[in-house]
Amino acid sequence: MATxxxxxxxxxxxxxxxxRTPILSDIHLAxxxxxxxxxxxxxxxxxxVLVRSILGLIExxxxxxxxxxxxxxxxxxxxxxxxxxxxRGRDIALTTAEPRKHLNxxxxxxxxxxxxxxxxxxxxxxxxxxxxxxxxxxxxxxxPELRLTGYPHEMxxxxxxxxxxxMALAHETKILLVDEPTAGLDVTxxxxxxDLIQEFIKKRDLAVLLVSRDLGVIAHYCDQVAIMYAGxxxxxxxxxxxxxxxxxxxxxxLLRSAAAARDRQAxxxxxxxxxxxxxxxxxxxxxxxxxxxxxxxxxVDLEVQESDHxxxxxxxxxxxxxxxxx
Amino acid sequence: MxxxxxxxxxxxxxxxxxxxxxxxxxxxVSFSIxxxxxxxxxxxxxxxxxTTGRCILRLIEPTQGTLVFDGHDIGxxxxxxxxxxxxxxxxxxxxxxxxxxxxxxIGNIIEEPxxxxxxxxxxxxxxxxxxxxxxxxxxxxxxxxxxxxxSAGQQQRIGIARALVTKPDLVVLDExxxxxxxxxxxxxxxLLSDLQHxxxxxxxxxxxxxxxxxxxxxxVAIMYLGKxxxxxxxxxxxxxxxxxxxxxxxxxxxxxxxxxQLSRFTLEGEIPSPIDLPTGCHLHQRCPWVxxxxxxxxxPFEIYESxxxxxxxFPDDMATLRx
Numbered sequence: 323m324a325t326x327x328x329x330x331x332x333x334x335x336x337x338x339x340x341x342r343t344p345i346l347s348d349i350h351l352a353x354x355x356x357x358x359x360x361x362x363x364x365x366x367x368x369x370x371v372l373v374r375s376i377l378g379l380i381e382x383x384x385x386x387x388x389x390x391x392x393x394x395x396x397x398x399x400x401x402x403x404x405x406x407x408x409x410r411g412r413d414i415a416l417t418t419a420e421p422r423k424h425l426n427x428x429x430x431x432x433x434x435x436x437x438x439x440x441x442x443x444x445x446x447x448x449x450x451x452x453x454x455x456x457x458x459x460x461x462x463x464x465x466p467e468l469r470l471t472g473y474p475h476e477m478x479x480x481x482x483x484x485x486x487x488x489m490a491l492a493h494e495t496k497i498l499l500v501d502e503p504t505a506g507l508d509v510t511x512x513x514x515x516x517d518l519i520q521e522f523i524k525k526r527d528l529a530v531l532l533v534s535r536d537l538g539v540i541a542h543y544c545d546q547v548a549i550m551y552a553g554x555x556x557x558x559x560x561x562x563x564x565x566x567x568x569x570x571x572x573x574x575x576l577l578r579s580a581a582a583a584r585d586r587q588a589x590x591x592x593x594x595x596x597x598x599x600x601x602x603x604x605x606x607x608x609x610x611x612x613x614x615x616x617x618x619x620x621x622v623d624l625e626v627q628e629s630d631h632x633x634x635x636x637x638x639x640x641x642x643x644x645x646x647x648x
Numbered sequence: 649m650x651x652x653x654x655x656x657x658x659x660x661x662x663x664x665x666x667x668x669x670x671x672x673x674x675x676x677v678s679f680s681i682x683x684x685x686x687x688x689x690x691x692x693x694x695x696x697x698x699t700t701g702r703c704i705l706r707l708i709e710p711t712q713g714t715l716v717f718d719g720h721d722i723g724x725x726x727x728x729x730x731x732x733x734x735x736x737x738x739x740x741x742x743x744x745x746x747x748x749x750x751x752x753x754i755g756n757i758i759e760e761p762x763x764x765x766x767x768x769x770x771x772x773x774x775x776x777x778x779x780x781x782x783x784x785x786x787x788x789x790x791x792x793x794x795x796x797x798x799s800a801g802q803q804q805r806i807g808i809a810r811a812l813v814t815k816p817d818l819v820v821l822d823e824x825x826x827x828x829x830x831x832x833x834x835x836x837x838x839l840l841s842d843l844q845h846x847x848x849x850x851x852x853x854x855x856x857x858x859x860x861x862x863x864x865x866x867x868v869a870i871m872y873l874g875k876x877x878x879x880x881x882x883x884x885x886x887x888x889x890x891x892x893x894x895x896x897x898x899x900x901x902x903x904x905x906x907x908x909q910l911s912r913f914t915l916e917g918e919i920p921s922p923i924d925l926p927t928g929c930h931l932h933q934r935c936p937w938v939x940x941x942x943x944x945x946x947x948p949f950e951i952y953e954s955x956x957x958x959x960x961x962f963p964d965d966m967a968t969l970r971x
Binding site: 364365464478479480481508509510511512513514517535536537538539540541542561562565566575576577579580581 | 692693829830831833834856858896897900901902903904905906907910914915917918919
């Protein structure tokens with residue numbers, strides 16, 4: 323059987339007059355049912371573009387240079403817009419970072435949910451409203467009938483996020499793309515939302531791509547992690563492996579920054595400077611303190627460190643064996 | 649001479665909404681900051697932490713309560729008299745870019761508070777600005793540049809330099825790192841911590857980010873719906889929270905380590921509206937340990953141990969509870 327979602331060698335650029343700026347390069351990712359892959363990166367690393375390009379939702383000035391996105395063996399890039407629309411929102415759904423912005427402020431919650439339900443199902447408005455009530459109940463919204471007549475501005479950020487999740491799960495969703503589920507939410511509410519998503523993953527055997535900049539979210543809610551830097555995956559590993567044995571100098575720095583926040587005594591080796599990524603050779607080279615001249619020469623490939631632990635670093639072997647450390 | 653720098657007592661701030669409705673943002677908040685001490689004011693949105701910070705700087709006028717800064721009653725001062733105090737109390741804002749005038753050069757931005765304070769010559773001011781640039785670890789040539797030429801982390805350094813240029817005794821930091829990426833955040837927190845120790849300034853660090861607070865602050869006050877529910881030394885609160893809300897807040901933090909087990913102690917529902925405050929303890933609708941007494945009256949904010957205060961009828965239950 324074909325892999326549920328298989329991204330192969332995906333590259334996306336931004337075109338501005340005559341120049342092409344790579345936004346995503348050489349992205350390989352595969353997800354199976356019941357699996358949650360976390361994608362981590364800082365602002366501008368290409369996480370959101372990755373999520374949107376899976377659904378074919380990128381527009382000029384962004385263009386796909388090469389690569390395929392296979393959904394159950396079908397190349398989504400090769401589909402006509404009308405065929406893609408049948409998959410989008412039904413088989414593959416997206417929840418966004420700023421839920422309130424993605425709800426229409428002028429339309430009631432009920433009508434918005436009904437529209438989503440009827441987009442892929444041939445049922446009456448009245449029946450769809452019943453489905454909407456069930457959906458709101460399933461995402462833990464109290465008094466669902468009352469809420470259906472309400473508008474987004476009457477709801478809290480956490481409530482809006484629950485409604486967006488309800489919309490994403492309105493159909494027989496197989497793949498859920500979750501973009502920054504906790505951005506802008508308070509910590510106690512964040513936990514509620516993450517637990518809700520996890521409950522659905524278990525109940526429905528969903529495949530999830532969870533984008534977050536918060537390594538705490540990744541550590542506790544994902545099976546695998548892909549670390550992105552300047553549009554490339556620089557390290558990909560099962561969660562336990564990654565957190566106990568990160569290899570890429572960028573991953574190590576990221577973990578140190580995060581750990582230092584937790585432990586006041588932790589020695590936090592500070593980044594010397596935050597130079598922008600390099601455009602030739604390893605993108606991390608200008609910030610890396612293990613840099614060698616060969617790092618700046620040509621492209622660095624994602625190589626296997628051990629079975630399913632991949633690293634894009636020329637010195638990954640030396641680092642793994644503890645011969646050098648940053 | 650006491651070592652108290654700021655004493656806030658009975659602070660209340662209500663925003664009238666309509667004739668009958670009022671947003672009760674801050675309800676009887678009292679705390680103090682010693683000289684050179686970093687106090688964190690922690691809470692979620694709607695807890696009143698930012699309003700409290702703004703009242704201290706008189707950016708908004710408190711409805712009630714007294715504010716005593718280094719022996720002066722700044723709450724009752726005439727605006728003109730208070731302006732003379734302002735160089736001693738400064739603020740760093742949440743959005744680094746939005747808080748810098750895009751048309752001013754960095755040198756002028758940092759110099760402005762000195763100019764407003766008066767009393768220094770052009771040369772002395774310029775010298776002080778150069779000192780600040782170095783102190784926050786920016787390049788000397790930054791002086792002639794504009795805010796958009798800097799990254800978010802650098803912009804926040806500029807905001808910090810502007811706050812420190814008048815050599816204040818107290819800096820109110822309103823969510824100084826929440827708009828920043830992880831690695832930049834760590835850098836700014838280190839800078840703030842170093843500066844506090846080097847210069848002996850006191851901080852009121854307003855944040856929802858508990859991990860940031862743990863790194864920088866000596867003491868923590870946790871707010872919920874306009875009231876401080878618990879306060880004490882940072883490590884003691886992290887090790888042994890006494891208020892159910894503090895405990896829920898602390899156990900919601902996701903540490904970047906899959907080996908640390910997630911605490912199952914979470915709260916149901918959301919923070920109630922500050923327009924219709926719950927009767928009794930503000931947390932009673934969400935608290936898993938609610939008892940009949942909690943519905944009757946708001947628990948007093950009592951001393952539990954020397955420097956530890958908690959507003960809960962049953963702090964011992966929480967102290968003995970296992971995770």
